[in-house]
Amino acid sequence: MLASLTISSLQSGIAPTNEQVAHHFELSCERVGLIVTLASAIRIFKCVSRKIHKAQSVLEFIGRGTGPIQ
Secondary structure, rough: HHHHHHHHHHHHOOOOHHHHHHHHHHHHHHHOOOOOOOOHHHHHHHHHHHHHHHHHHHHOOOOOOOOOOO
């Protein structure tokens, strides 16, 4: 769900609002059965941040690049 939000933002050229990101994050967590707490959200966003910094491109980050994300 977060990848689809990213793709949509790239296609439209408009950054999502904080509310849109929060909503998609909550839906994503619910879908995999996670109960979101402040601590778990911080851990998830730190992990995502590390993956963003390691990715060669946005397409690689969202899983549409040439190789898998490590």
